Amino acid sequence: MPEPFREDDLLAYIRDQSRMLGPRVRTGPGDDLAVLDFHGHGLLVGVDQVIEGVHFSKGTAPELVGRKAVVRNISDVAGMAARPLAMVASCVLPPDVSPEFARRLVDAVRRTALQFNAPLVGGDTALHRGPGPLTVSVTVLAEPVSQAMHPVLRSGGHANDRLFVTGSLGGSLLPDGTGKHLDFEPRLDEAEALHATLGGELHAMMDLSDGLARDAARLAEASGLQAVIDVAALPCNPGCGWREAMCDGEDYELLLAVGGTRAVPAVVGRGRTRISQVGVLRAMPLPNAPRVVCMLSDVELSLDGAAGFHDATRVFEAR
Template sequence: VGCLTVSDLGEIELVERILDKLSALNSDVQIGPGDDAAVLSIGGSVVLTTDSQHEGIHYCAEWIAPEVLGRRAIAVNASDLGAMGARPRGFLVALALPASTELDWVVSLAEGLREGAERFGASILGGDVAAVANRASINVTALGEIEEGTDPVERGGAAEGTWCFVTGWPGRAAAARRMFETGYRSSAAFEPCIDAFLDPRPPVAFGGCVASQGLVGAMIDISDGLAVDLGRMCLASGVGARLDAEMLVADTVLVDVSAGLSLDPIKLVLGGGEDYELLCSVADEKAQTFRALAAEEGVEVRAVGRFVAANKGITFVRAGHVETISRDGWDHFA
């Protein structure tokens, strides 16, 4: 007897099976999944974002368990909320599934979606299920709230002379993707990179903390590669940036993994993407408090350079040589 597929159940029973895994709701949810729309009782500024995970583009089913994929789909959306200084309150999930999709896979995915929302103190509010011809797609809309008295943090507030800080370890996710793509046999040393790629944990709460305390002039989440997202921040802010290559690769895990893959770690950091970390502009007088708060919250941060005048462009210094970074991004693995 083969495994049940979504076509064996039909839409109504499939939705019931999914809802059964999404039953946990926060007290601020007035009406949750199962009605025409969800109703949430909130008081501050509402922040909305959306992102998708498409099979064959963002993930391969052979690489990732469905429950991990569910957490990942939530995390990439929560990351955008954190970059605005918002706290996640709820998520809407639209699934497009081939008729041959196994029920067990969908149920595990739903469990991962719930776990992902719970990581950020939020709930799955509802969604939609539809059939698709071949590859699955997970489309998430995230709803966040910025507490009263706090302004949203935009990407256009970086000022000349301020520090360019990053959280976490950009480049690790790209190293893991490269490993999967090439079939490289990993060792235990690769585990932090694999975790960063498959099951990211963006510092969303930290984004809210630095926003509420006014410690950052600008923030953006690093999802398309540090070069691309730094370019976006610089363009929006009317500034340039000069980065320090030594600080960009001050990650012994990434350096070791890059050597195993015969790759330049700088390229992984600048052009890799899928990091879901924060890039922040921090003034000199706020840098010490910023670092102290990061330590208190258990978030790794480091200054990788400074914002400069726009006419100086976006560059990094390596071994005394200045190299230009295109605002359109780095050529991946060239």
């Protein structure tokens, strides 16, 4: 049997192969954005794409596709507590695309980018030779909010930090392809407010795109720790339980690790977005322990690949 492809294995391989990138790379692959040294100033860069059939369904309005391609990247900027600077975009169009659809798509990318003060300054377009999914890839450039406020990385978590999330989780991508994932507001303003309020106690942060289970594992691994999630404390969207909040993904909320006993505001930003404590970081109990465990009525569950949560006696199938 050939070895199955796992995206996380490929990402780990890329990180392993990216250790000698030179002194101008402050943060390389493995965070929401890379951080470069640009003549003594921080310059952030990252890329994210949306693909028909994966990130949106066929028939989705081009306005929503273009917007999502941009705001996914803005959400990564928020994850670093940085400020967007500019964007470039490339798209691969199906051969039967109409000129009107293509114009509406690029208009949406340009308009949304401008809305976040990240003007679209270049790009590339291509046509599939045969049938192929519409794909829009956006590269974002960003800068620290000020030279005194460094980007917040995933790797800064300490043991005993409290973990918080903004907003509520689960059910963003509905079975028919609609849902919050097409019109979410990236938590840019909230991230900046949290950074200003918490200062150096905001140890680590990232945006939640692949579900709290996978993303908390990434933050914990980058920090060399284990995340313990109290599932009873998860802020779940209507119709969702803790499994959906842990696993659904496409939430585009923030996950943050806060040190000390510093009070964290209950709401933050112009939209007064709710902040909920959902767990803590702790030292790894064993070297090969899972990076995330869930506490459910004093039972400790770990996520077993994509299959579900389990402990020695019980198995919960995740969706």
